[in-house]
Amino acid sequence: MTSVAYLDHAATTPVRPEARAAMAPFQAEGFGNPSGLHAVARQAKTGLEEARESIAASLGCAPGEVVITGGGTEADNLAVMGGARAARRAGHGDRVVVSAMEHKAVLASAERLGAEGFDVRVVRVGPDGIVDLDDLERALDARTVLVSTMLVNNEVGTIQPLADVAERVRRLAPRAVLHTDAVQAVPWLDVATVAAPADLVSVSAHKFGGPKGVGALVIRAGVEVEPILVGGGQERGLRSGTVDVAGAVGMAAALRVTVERRDEEVSRAASLRDRFAAGLASIPEVIPTGERARAVAGNHHVRFVGVTAEDLLVALDREGVCAAAGSSCASGALEPSHVLAAMGMPRGHAREAVRFSFGYASTNADVDHALSVVPRVVERLRGAAARDPRAAA
Numbered sequence: 544m545t546s547v548a549y550l551d552h553a554a555t556t557p558v559r560p561e562a563r564a565a566m567a568p569f570q571a572e573g574f575g576n577p578s579g580l581h582a583v584a585r586q587a588k589t590g591l592e593e594a595r596e597s598i599a600a601s602l603g604c605a606p607g608e609v610v611i612t613g614g615g616t617e618a619d620n621l622a623v624m625g626g627a628r629a630a631r632r633a634g635h636g637d638r639v640v641v642s643a644m645e646h647k648a649v650l651a652s653a654e655r656l657g658a659e660g661f662d663v664r665v666v667r668v669g670p671d672g673i674v675d676l677d678d679l680e681r682a683l684d685a686r687t688v689l690v691s692t693m694l695v696n697n698e699v700g701t702i703q704p705l706a707d708v709a710e711r712v713r714r715l716a717p718r719a720v721l722h723t724d725a726v727q728a729v730p731w732l733d734v735a736t737v738a739a740p741a742d743l744v745s746v747s748a749h750k751f752g753g754p755k756g757v758g759a760l761v762i763r764a765g766v767e768v769e770p771i772l773v774g775g776g777q778e779r780g781l782r783s784g785t786v787d788v789a790g791a792v793g794m795a796a797a798l799r800v801t802v803e804r805r806d807e808e809v810s811r812a813a814s815l816r817d818r819f820a821a822g823l824a825s826i827p828e829v830i831p832t833g834e835r836a837r838a839v840a841g842n843h844h845v846r847f848v849g850v851t852a853e854d855l856l857v858a859l860d861r862e863g864v865c866a867a868a869g870s871s872c873a874s875g876a877l878e879p880s881h882v883l884a885a886m887g888m889p890r891g892h893a894r895e896a897v898r899f900s901f902g903y904a905s906t907n908a909d910v911d912h913a914l915s916v917v918p919r920v921v922e923r924l925r926g927a928a929a930r931d932p933r934a935a936a
C-alpha cells in the first residue's frame with residue numbers, strides 16, 4: 544500500500560504539531576500533580592490554568608466556566624445527568640428533552656435518567672437531518688429541566704438550528720438548562736458565537752487536532768450541575784480526579800490553532816470535499832443523505848445503491864481509503880445507525896450509507912487517491928452482487 548487517504552476526521556483527527564509541542568514539557572519535567580503545594584505541582588497548576596484561560600478565550604466564556612473532562616462522552620454525561628439531577632433536586636421539575644439524533648453519550652445518559660424516574664421525551668428529526676422544531680415545541684413544558692440538542696451531527700454533518708431551539712426553550716421551558724454537544728462543531732463553526740445561547744457546551748480535543756481522552760464542559764455562571772465523578776473535588780468539585788494537565792494543554796493549543804485558522808481550513812476542506820463529491824457523482828446511483836447544503840464543510844455522506852457499507856469499507860481499506868459508516872461500536876463492528884433511522888431512512892438504505900469526512904490534514908492527494916479507488920471498487924462490488932445476489936443480501 545503506497546498511500547492512504549484518511550477520510551475519517553469525524554472519528555478522530557491527527558494530533559496537530561502545535562498540540563504535541565505544547566504537551567511535551569508536561570509529559571516530561573512538568574509532570575506534577577496540579578493539586579499539590581510544592582514547586583513541581585505549581586508548575587503543573589500554572590500550565591493547567593493557562594490552558595483553561597486559553598480554552599475559555601477560544602470558546603467565548605470565562606475560565607471559571609470551563610471544566611476539564613476525560614473527553615466528549617464524559618462532558619455529555621456530566622451535562623445531561625448532572626444538569627438534570629441538579630435541577631430536579633432544586634424542585635424545578637423532571638422532564639428531559641433530547642433529539643433522536645444525539646450521540647449515544649447523550650441518549651444513554653437520558654436513558655439512565657429515565658430509569659431514575661425522569662420523564663424523558665425524544666424529539667423527532669426530519670429527513671433533512673435537522674431537529675424537528677415543531678416536535679420540540681410539543682415536548683417542552685414548564686417542568687422541563689434539561690434540553691440537549693447537538694450543534695453538528697456526527698454522522699450526516701448537519702448543522703442544527705441552535706438559536707431556534709434556544710428561542711423555544713426560553714419561551715416554553717423557562718427553567719430548563721440547554722445543553723449542546725458541540726463536539727463535531729469546533730473545526731467548522733465559531734462555537735464561541737454559535738453556542739452562546741446554550742448553558743452547557745461539550746467539546747472533545749481529538750476532534751480538532753488535540754489528544755484523545757480529554758474534553759471540556761462549559762458550565763455558564765449560575766448553572767447548577769451535580770458531579771457524576773466524586774472523590775478529591777478537583778475542578779471546583781464538578782469533576783473529581785487528577786486532571787490530565789498535558790492533555791488540557793494540548794487541547795488548548797489545538798483549539799487556539801483551530802480558531803485562528805478556521806476560515807482558511809474550512810474553505811480548503813470544503814473545496815476538497817466538493818471535488819470528491821463531484822468525482823463520486825460520475826458513479827451511477829450515488830445518493831446524498833439529508834440536506835447536503837446544511838452539512839459542515841468536512842462531511843460527505845452518501846449511499847451507494849446496491850453495495851453494503853460493510854463490504855465497501857473493507858474493500859476501500861484494502862486500497863488505502865479510510866472511511867466510516869453508522870456508528871462503529873467498541874468492537875469495530877457496524878451497528879445500524881440510529882441517526883439514519885431517526886431521519887426515516889429505511890434500514891436497507893441505511894446499510895448502504897457511508898461517511899467520508901475531511902479535516903485540517905486532508906490534501907488534494909487524498910482526494911486523487913480516493914477518486915482513483917472508490918468508483919472502481921463500487922463497480923466491482925455491484926458486479927459481484929449482480930452475479931451472486933445472495934452475496935449482497
Ligand SMILES: Cc1ncc(COP(=O)(O)O)c(C=O)c1O
Pocket residue numbers: 553554613614615616617619646648693695696697724726727747748749756757758
Ligand atoms: C457528537 C459527538 N459527541 C460526543 C462524542 C464523544 O466524544 P469522545 O470520543 O471524546 O468521548 C463524539 C465522538 O464521536 C461525537 O461525535
